[in-house]
Amino acid sequence: MLIERAYADLPEGMGPAGEGWPWRVPCVRQLVEEGLAFRAPVTFLVGENGSGKSTLAEALAEGFGLDSYGGSAGYKYASSREASPLGRRMRFDPTREGRAMVRAPRIRRRGFFLRAETALEALSGERASQRISRHPGEMSHGEGFLLAFRERFSQRGLYVLDEPEAALSFTSCLELIALMDELGRAGAQVICATHSPLLTALPGAEIVEVGEHGMRSVKWAELGLVDHWRRYLSEPRAYLRHVLGQ
Template identity: 75%
Template sequence: MLIERAYVDRSEEAVARTGDRWPWTVPCVRRLAEDGLKFGAPVTFLVGENGSGKSTLAEALAEGFGLDSYGGSAGYKYASSRTPSELGCAIRFDPTAAGRRMVRGPRTRRRGFFLRAETAWDALARERLSGAPEMMSHGEGFLMAFREKFRQPGLYVLDEPEAALSFTSCLELVGVLAELSRGGAQIICATHSPLLTALPGAEIVEVGEHGMRSVAWEELGLVDHWRRYLTDPRAYLRHIIG
């Protein structure tokens, strides 16, 4: 692991104390500003409904570490029109011994990758991978990035990586994340996937109106809904289609 805790720098957080404008009004951001976010495992999943703030949180953590919020590798800046967010600029980290040189050293020492579903295709095409992303499906391009870019210790922030992946490809991603974490990397992943969040040993943080809280996989609402839906789809669909 590289970081033990993320928090908001109080010297840059006057707006957070007032709580009168976005993103400081988002419950999970407000909780981050008040208490910080501790990381107890090499892999942390952020889970919540659309609009809960999990992607906002993931993007800010990536920016705070020096990853371009557009997506891509640490130190690889090509989205020059995109400025860091107010939250991203205020994020600070308590590093582990292994992560101290990256977190407290110059930007060039930082290693990692930020993958977001909305811009992943363009980000992959701009980086020099051995294949040609334009000749692949979205899922194939994602997996190529996982295999080629997710190799060395660093911070890897993923925002809904399952968006372009099949069931089998998601299983492959679980294997990549497990291998990466064993090699000293740290992963933070915002997701809706009950498959990804089942990774053994991972920490799951559920975000919502309550702010943030650690939960077990079996306690996740999305796991319960998927289990019940696959058991009896009609119990759900009758309320949707009559």
């Protein structure tokens, strides 16, 4: 692992409650007040749309020096997009193993930020700089993701993923689980924002549930999304009758 805790400082002159987005988002308030502790090499951020999990994942990536649009540490090629207000205020308490990387110049940090909505542009940049062997335009969306996983998720560093399951089949998700486990065992650190009960089942991973309550550590079996998927797969009509009017 590289990071033990992440936290953010409020902009100078801002009151303790924060003013406007993203400072009033419950998970961001908790990040400012308490920080977010990392207890395992792989951490999942789970929550409903709008809960702030993607905002949090993006800021963690930006604070570490990963391309704010998605991509590798030390390089900016996908866009001229600047770091978010939260990303600019992010701070880290590194582990002993991660101290040299976290405190090093951006160019010496290692890792990758993969966000579903900008992955094509980021991976095109990776191909242009010869960091992956094929152009993502030559493959399906899911195949492009897997190529990045296989060829760029290969060294000790910080890997931040924002809903990677969006492009992956069931079998490909299993491949990603194996890779995340391998990275964690090799000393890397993975932070993944997801809606997937499949990914979050990785043994030994930390699961942080994000919502109106802020952030809290939960077990896989306690996740609301796991309960809903179980119920839906057991009896789809129990859910569909509410949305189809039948």
